[in-house]
Amino acid sequence: MSDITKQSLSELVENIKGKKLSSSEVTKAFVERSEKSKELNAYITEDYANALNKAKTFDEKPNLDLKLPGIPMAVKDLFCTKDLRTTAGSKILNNFVPTYESTVTQNIWNEGAILMGKLNCDEFAMGSSNETSFFGNVQNPIDKNLVPGGSSGGSSSAVAAQLTPITIGTDTGGSIRQPASFTGTVGLKPTYGSCSRYGIVAFASSLDQAGPMAQNVKDCALLQEVISTYDEKDSTSINFKRNEYSKELTKDIKGKKIGIPKEYRVDGMPKEIEDLWKKGIEYAKDCGAEIIDISLPHTNYALPTYYIVAPAEASSNLARYDGVKYGFRAEGENLIDMYEKTRSEGFGAEVQRRIMIGTYVLSSGYYDAYYLKAQKVRKLIKNDFDDAYKKVDAILTPSTPSSAFKIGEKTNDPVSMYLNDIFTVPVNLAGLPGISIPAGHDAKGYPLGLQIIGKAFDEQNILNIAYAMEDKINFKNNITDWWIK
Amino acid sequence: MSKNKSEYLINRHDNQYEVVIGLEVHAQVTSESKLFSTSSTKFGAEPNTQVSLVDAAFPGMLPVINEYCVKQAIKTGIGLKAKINKRSVFDRKNYFYADLPQGYQISQFKDPIVGEGKVILDMPDGQKEVGIERLHLEQDAGKSIHDLDPKNTFVDLNRSGVALMEIVSKPDLRSPDEVNAYIKKLRSIMRYLGTCDGNMQEGSLRADVNVSVRKKGSKEFGTRCEIKNVNSIKFMQMAIEYEANRQVDLIEDGQTIDQETRLFDTKKNETRSMRSKEDAHDYRYFPDPDLLPLEVSDDFIENLKSEIPELPDEKKKRFIEKFKLSPYEANILVSDIETSNYFENVIKKSDVKLASNWIIGELFAALNEKNLEITESPISAGNLSKLINLIKDGTISGKIAKTVFEQMMEGDKDPQKIVEEKGLKQESDPKALEALIDKVIDDNRDKATEYKSGKVKLFGFFVGQVMKVSGGKANPQLVNEILKKKL
Numbered sequence: 001m002s003d004i005t006k007q008s009l010s011e012l013v014e015n016i017k018g019k020k021l022s023s024s025e026v027t028k029a030f031v032e033r034s035e036k037s038k039e040l041n042a043y044i045t046e047d048y049a050n051a052l053n054k055a056k057t058f059d060e061k062p063n064l065d066l067k068l069p070g071i072p073m074a075v076k077d078l079f080c081t082k083d084l085r086t087t088a089g090s091k092i093l094n095n096f097v098p099t100y101e102s103t104v105t106q107n108i109w110n111e112g113a114i115l116m117g118k119l120n121c122d123e124f125a126m127g128s129s130n131e132t133s134f135f136g137n138v139q140n141p142i143d144k145n146l147v148p149g150g151s152s153g154g155s156s157s158a159v160a161a162q163l164t165p166i167t168i169g170t171d172t173g174g175s176i177r178q179p180a181s182f183t184g185t186v187g188l189k190p191t192y193g194s195c196s197r198y199g200i201v202a203f204a205s206s207l208d209q210a211g212p213m214a215q216n217v218k219d220c221a222l223l224q225e226v227i228s229t230y231d232e233k234d235s236t237s238i239n240f241k242r243n244e245y246s247k248e249l250t251k252d253i254k255g256k257k258i259g260i261p262k263e264y265r266v267d268g269m270p271k272e273i274e275d276l277w278k279k280g281i282e283y284a285k286d287c288g289a290e291i292i293d294i295s296l297p298h299t300n301y302a303l304p305t306y307y308i309v310a311p312a313e314a315s316s317n318l319a320r321y322d323g324v325k326y327g328f329r330a331e332g333e334n335l336i337d338m339y340e341k342t343r344s345e346g347f348g349a350e351v352q353r354r355i356m357i358g359t360y361v362l363s364s365g366y367y368d369a370y371y372l373k374a375q376k377v378r379k380l381i382k383n384d385f386d387d388a389y390k391k392v393d394a395i396l397t398p399s400t401p402s403s404a405f406k407i408g409e410k411t412n413d414p415v416s417m418y419l420n421d422i423f424t425v426p427v428n429l430a431g432l433p434g435i436s437i438p439a440g441h442d443a444k445g446y447p448l449g450l451q452i453i454g455k456a457f458d459e460q461n462i463l464n465i466a467y468a469m470e471d472k473i474n475f476k477n478n479i480t481d482w483w484i485k
Numbered sequence: 486m487s488k489n490k491s492e493y494l495i496n497r498h499d500n501q502y503e504v505v506i507g508l509e510v511h512a513q514v515t516s517e518s519k520l521f522s523t524s525s526t527k528f529g530a531e532p533n534t535q536v537s538l539v540d541a542a543f544p545g546m547l548p549v550i551n552e553y554c555v556k557q558a559i560k561t562g563i564g565l566k567a568k569i570n571k572r573s574v575f576d577r578k579n580y581f582y583a584d585l586p587q588g589y590q591i592s593q594f595k596d597p598i599v600g601e602g603k604v605i606l607d608m609p610d611g612q613k614e615v616g617i618e619r620l621h622l623e624q625d626a627g628k629s630i631h632d633l634d635p636k637n638t639f640v641d642l643n644r645s646g647v648a649l650m651e652i653v654s655k656p657d658l659r660s661p662d663e664v665n666a667y668i669k670k671l672r673s674i675m676r677y678l679g680t681c682d683g684n685m686q687e688g689s690l691r692a693d694v695n696v697s698v699r700k701k702g703s704k705e706f707g708t709r710c711e712i713k714n715v716n717s718i719k720f721m722q723m724a725i726e727y728e729a730n731r732q733v734d735l736i737e738d739g740q741t742i743d744q745e746t747r748l749f750d751t752k753k754n755e756t757r758s759m760r761s762k763e764d765a766h767d768y769r770y771f772p773d774p775d776l777l778p779l780e781v782s783d784d785f786i787e788n789l790k791s792e793i794p795e796l797p798d799e800k801k802k803r804f805i806e807k808f809k810l811s812p813y814e815a816n817i818l819v820s821d822i823e824t825s826n827y828f829e830n831v832i833k834k835s836d837v838k839l840a841s842n843w844i845i846g847e848l849f850a851a852l853n854e855k856n857l858e859i860t861e862s863p864i865s866a867g868n869l870s871k872l873i874n875l876i877k878d879g880t881i882s883g884k885i886a887k888t889v890f891e892q893m894m895e896g897d898k899d900p901q902k903i904v905e906e907k908g909l910k911q912e913s914d915p916k917a918l919e920a921l922i923d924k925v926i927d928d929n930r931d932k933a934t935e936y937k938s939g940k941v942k943l944f945g946f947f948v949g950q951v952m953k954v955s956g957g958k959a960n961p962q963l964v965n966e967i968l969k970k971k972l
Contacts, residue, residue, distance in 0.1 A: 080545045093544065100538060102545060199545040205774035234547050235776050313774050316577050319588020320542040324640070335638070339581055362579070362769035371771060 004029035005162040009071065009219035012165055016069050023070025027055035027114060030072045034163040039483040040139045042158040044077045045085045045118040054114045066112030067226055074164040076155045077118035078125055079105045080199040088201040089123040089133040092321045092328045092346030102199025104168060104210045104227045111226050116164060120154030123348045124318065125175055125203040127151050128420040129410065132350040137407050140183055141479050142446055146404045149179025155213050156183040160477060166214045166223055170200060172207045173306050174424025177436035180213055181399035181449025184438040184477035186220045187213045191456045192431035193238030196231030202317040204310040207428040217437065217467040222246040224459060243460045251468040254288035259392035263299035264423060266401065272442045273398045280396055280439055280450040287468040292392050296384040301377045302426040307418060308361050308374035315358025321346065353414065382430040389455050394462055397423050399436040399449035423451060433459045437466045438475040445478060493660030494701060495729055497737045501701040504729040506664055506694065507656035510671060511649050512681040513689040514557045520624050520648035521548030521591065528687045532641035540646040542586035547775050554648040555779065557680040558598050558622050559789050561650055564674045564796055565617050567602025569786050575776045579769040584627035584640050594770040597621035598779065605798055606666040607816050615667055616655035625649050656706065661722035668718050673797050677822045691716045696728045708742040712749050712756055724749040728756045800825055808837040817845055823859045830866030835873040843873060851894050864893045872900040884957055885909050913960040915967065921959065922967050925950045936972055
């Protein structure tokens with residue numbers, strides 16, 4: 001069968017279950033395409049030989065009752081994978097091989113999927129362009145020298161370029177939805193507590209969530225139902241009734257109330273984004289949804305709040321990378337000297353910047369003015385959403401304030417880079433689910449995404465809205481395989 | 486408590502100084518596994534054999550609270566008559582050290598699990614109440630070993646993540662003796678509760694000691710110094726004595742005291758500055774986002790209350806009221822749960838007053854001599870009980886009982902058997918005693934005559950002679966009666 005890699009996850013699953021394709025054929029196809037796509041730099045660590053062996057083993061005794069039977073998959077290099085190097089995009093973990101598996105990836109392997117390798121990302125998931133990775137830039141398959149978004153840039157690039165049928169990323173302030181938006185793919189950030197954080201290299205514990213990144217909403221729903229499990233090993237995991245999202249997926253969203261928050265009309269928002277949003281509202285209406293204007297009055301404070309809370313937690317979470325136990329160690333004259341050299345050489349500039357911001361806002365004398373105040377504002381932002389959800393079932397916004405930018409364009413302007421997260425961070429601060437779906441192109445032909453934000457634990461609802469709108473939007477990614485010689 | 490004769494004051498020239506002491510006791514929670522991981526807490530294992538991925542802070546590892554440790558902390562709070570906080574928060578205390586794998590210690594800062602409570606001390610001149618400020622749960626760090634290699638420091642993470650209760654007293658202590666009594670009482674309460682074994686040699690109980698001095702009568706507190714991590718009562722007392730005198734000397738010399746952290750050098754018997762207030766760490770405490778606030782229900786607390794055993798203060802009261810023991814005796818018998826258990830086992834079947842006398846007197850002396858704990862006593866409670874009954878029913882005299890006791894100390898022998906085997910049974914047959922007494926009078930005719938002529942003091946001589954001839958077995962009461970008649 002030709003064009004295996006052009007098939008969606010759902011098609012591949014159907015073809016393997018129908019014995020039209022073997023796992024080996026599928027795995028070989030994706031491995032070959034990945035090998036031809038090194039220029040994208042989507043992978044940090046390849047595990048192709050093992051993947052092909054596992055596919056062969058699967059085919060010898062295929063269990064076709066599984067949800068991801070023999071499906072090859074590369075995952076973001078923030079997930080610890082047993083016996084396979086896990087770097088978090090950092091020099092400091094360059095040589096780190098976990099002896100354990102993250103719960104999310106274990107759930108995936110339990111359903112029959114096969115690990116192909118680890119995908120590039122911003123260092124410790126800190127970045128919006130994948131440019132902070134110790135392992136170099138990732139190319140957006142949409143166009144040469146275009147960033148794929150971040151921090152799950154390797155993941156978005158790999159899915160868009162069809163190096164993997166589907167993947168998982170992590171989203172602390174938009175790290176799934178923004179790269180999905182930049183690459184014309186679908187990315188879901190689940191409710192905080194939906195997917196276990198066990199075995200995921202931590203960035204900001206109260207914000208981090210793993211989620212699926214896919215070519216379409218149906219695939220996304222299928223992977224979400226695989227990865228979302230209650231996990232006693234994560235004290236913030238929540239035990240709620242999880243749907244079989246893909247089975248309960250419906251395009252019937254008639255009468256759903258969708259809110260349009262006026263505060264998301266930010267100053268200087270490009271007209272293209274404004275137009276996309278308007279188009280999205282029309283699509284939603286076409287699907288039978290009712291559009292309601294709402295207010296999320298504290299939206300303006302979300303970004304500053306996020307850039308206090310996330311670095312504060314990160315400064316503490318990253319203290320364990322000290323050269324003592326594992327990972328990179330620089331030699332030093334004494335303990336303090338070793339710490340300083342290890343962390344100066346082991347962490348990149350953006351990570352160091354955030355550790356310093358985080359250390360500062362937690363310092364005695366500054367704690368109340370920054371961290372404590374940010375926690376209070378965070379509560380106000382959550383209250384805004386709670387109030388809005390008394391009137392609406394979901395909220396529709398643009399995913400990002402612009403399309404993908406050029407590599408290097410914003411590297412010397414961290415604030416401009418941070419502004420990229422303006423529509424996504426409130427969702428993390430409130431712990432809500434949000435999905436980005438491709439909804440159009442800008443003048444340059446680069447994809448643009450719309451974000452649908454749901455109530456906590458209401459992934460099914462936003463998946464349904466996304467599914468219905470996807471059908472109306474009928475988005476097509478223009479990928480020319482320019483990197484394949 | 487106001488003036489009393491045991492007041493501890495430091496005299497310099499014409500000034501008298503009072504010492505103010507507050508303690509932060511670190512008590513290891515008795516628990517099979519650590520506070521946030523399932524690793525064993527067993528003492529004395531090979532280095533780094535009781536370390537989980539969580540304890541070593543591997544990437545992506547998350548803490549999960551050990552419910553048993555929470556219960557232990559609440560029980561301890563109940564034992565300290567303290568307020569139990571239904572909502573408490575775990576914070577991160579951030580600092581870098583080689584034996585702190587996470588780069589932070591999970592502790593409780595603003596919202597501890599236990600609030601204010603109290604401990605009653607029995608001092609020679611009466612009772613004294615010491616306030617408890619708070620009790621919170623926290624992780625222990627690992628151990629850095631600096632003396633195994635000239636160039637390297639070794640790290641043992643077996644202790645990393647072990648649950649500790651930090652029990653903070655109010656600055657209510659006024660002397661090294663009170664500190665001694667306080668630590669012993671705290672230890673006793675926790676051992677009754679089974680929440681901390683109080684083993685200071687194994688580091689299960691350590692304290693940071695806050696010391697300040699002020700002129701007698703002053704209401705203001707002086708500037709305090711904190712002496713870190715002292716691990717025996719004796720060292721605490723020595724450190725306080727040294728530190729208080731150092732501070733008094735500074736004041737008398739017209740100098741001020743710097744608030745600082747000091748270390749006690751046990752070899753030189755002095756405290757030394759470790760870091761000043763200015764150099765103090767900024768721990769950047771903030772709520773641990775990996776853990777939700779800890780919430781416990783009223784039912785949860787009530788259930789734990791129902792599991793609380795009778796504690797030393799209550800037991801003492803009962804011993805005094807029910808058994809008519811003196812406060813002194815009661816204090817000794819309840820001071821340690823093992824002792825009180827032993828005592829209560831002995832009195833199940835024997836006389837309370839005799840049991841109290843024998844345990845506090847003979848048994849403690851004998852154990853002391855052999856350097857044994859009561860739990861290691863060669864004489865079981867059951868056999869001591871039997872011995873007491875042999876005395877009570879007149880089978881043996883108190884004097885013979887001591888001989889039997891000595892033999893019991895050699896191994897837990899049944900006193901009944903010893904008495905039978907060695908023929909130590911008391912002679913209470915009047916006829917046999919009469920024969921004995923006749924012989925003694927016969928052998929000491931001259932003395933008998935003297936007695937009759939009024940030298941009554943000689944009666945004791947005759948009793949002694951009879952006892953001697955009987956090998957100590959003659960029933961002393963009967964000997965008295967018969968002698969009186971015969972003489």
